Amino acid sequence: MITLLIFIIVGAFFIxxxxxxxxxxxxxxxGAGPFLQHFGAAFTPIFYLFTGFSFIPIAARQMNNPxxxxxxxxxxxxxSVTILDCLMMFVAIGLVGSKLSTYSTPLASALxxxxxxxxxxxxxxxxxxxxxxxxxxxxxxxxxxxxxxxxEQKFLPAxxxxxxxxxxxxxxxxxxxxxxxxxxxxxxxxxxxCTVLASFxxxxxxxxxxxxxxxxxxxxxxxxxxxxxxTIPIIALIVSCYMVTNFTPVTLLVGVVVAxxxxxxxxxxxxxxxxxxxxxxxxxxxxKLRHNKIKF
Numbered sequence: 089m090i091t092l093l094i095f096i097i098v099g100a101f102f103i104x105x106x107x108x109x110x111x112x113x114x115x116x117x118x119g120a121g122p123f124l125q126h127f128g129a130a131f132t133p134i135f136y137l138f139t140g141f142s143f144i145p146i147a148a149r150q151m152n153n154p155x156x157x158x159x160x161x162x163x164x165x166x167x168s169v170t171i172l173d174c175l176m177m178f179v180a181i182g183l184v185g186s187k188l189s190t191y192s193t194p195l196a197s198a199l200x201x202x203x204x205x206x207x208x209x210x211x212x213x214x215x216x217x218x219x220x221x222x223x224x225x226x227x228x229x230x231x232x233x234x235x236x237x238x239x240e241q242k243f244l245p246a247x248x249x250x251x252x253x254x255x256x257x258x259x260x261x262x263x264x265x266x267x268x269x270x271x272x273x274x275x276x277x278x279x280x281x282c283t284v285l286a287s288f289x290x291x292x293x294x295x296x297x298x299x300x301x302x303x304x305x306x307x308x309x310x311x312x313x314x315x316x317x318x319t320i321p322i323i324a325l326i327v328s329c330y331m332v333t334n335f336t337p338v339t340l341l342v343g344v345v346v347a348x349x350x351x352x353x354x355x356x357x358x359x360x361x362x363x364x365x366x367x368x369x370x371x372x373x374x375x376k377l378r379h380n381k382i383k384f
Contacts, residue, residue, distance in 0.1 A: 091210070094210070095211060096174065099203075101182060102203060104183070106185070106367065128333065129334070131330075133280050136174055141162055145349070151170060180194060180198045182201045183198040193208075195215075196209075196215070204237075227264070230264045232257060234249075234257065236249075244327070244353065248260065278338070281335055288332065297319050299321045302318065303318075
């Protein structure tokens with residue numbers, strides 16, 4: 089965040105107005121096909137900037153009146169990120185113009201072009217610190233999540249959740265290391281596409297659920313009211329489906345393979361009696377909620 093703010097503030101003094109012409113790249117003005125192709129190529133990496141918002145509701149337990157506050161926080165954060173990223177792109181284009189797409193490190197090269205080598209080095213160092221922070225956090229969270237899926241949710245075989253004498257999920261650590269070793273050999277854009285594909289798989293069922301429950305009124309909303317009724321979910325569904333057209337065959341193949349493995353594990357996995365009892369209680373709670381037998 090600090091790195092981006094410094095980039096925007098410092099870079100704003102070295103913007104050249106001529107770099108904003110043409111507004112639309114020449115290659116994208118040759119028809120609807122080329123325009124959609126170039127727009128789609130940029131859409132997936134931009135959408136990647138908005139992944140991770142689904143983790144905000146995890147903090148609901150620590151919030152006052154989460155039914156109203158969480159949607160407001162989500163909207164506020166997304167608007168803030170949008171403004172910040174728009175300013176970042178505005179400054180970057182103002183610094184180097186159409187040459188921005190030719191750099192492997194666009195922001196660093198843009199600031200370096202404007203202020204000198206120290207600007208390039210500053211962005212690279214800030215980027216490495218950010219990546220290290222995310223990787224360090226994920227190295228702890230990912231194995232624990234894998235073990236939780238096996239031990240608590242019973243979505244994976246029991247042996248996946250095994251831990252050593254120090255209570256560390258050693259099977260999850262090994263699986264995380266193997267997957268990291270495989271994906272670290274791939275390009276940045278491929279990894280971004282995989283992340284966006286995972287978000288697509290997560291978001292589309294949520295969008296469909298919102299439409300269904302809005303129509304059936306199965307779960308009356310006692311907090312935040314979605315404006316526009318079906319408008320926002322339908323737009324979100326169209327945008328999500330459009331994302332699929334921008335994925336490469338390799339990315340789609342990865343998604344199909346992961347889905348197939350998950351389906352096989354689910355079919356042949358033994359059902360835990362305790363988990364079935366929890367699901368039964370959950371269904372009873374939902375039935376009471378549908379018939380307004382629970383007051384908030």
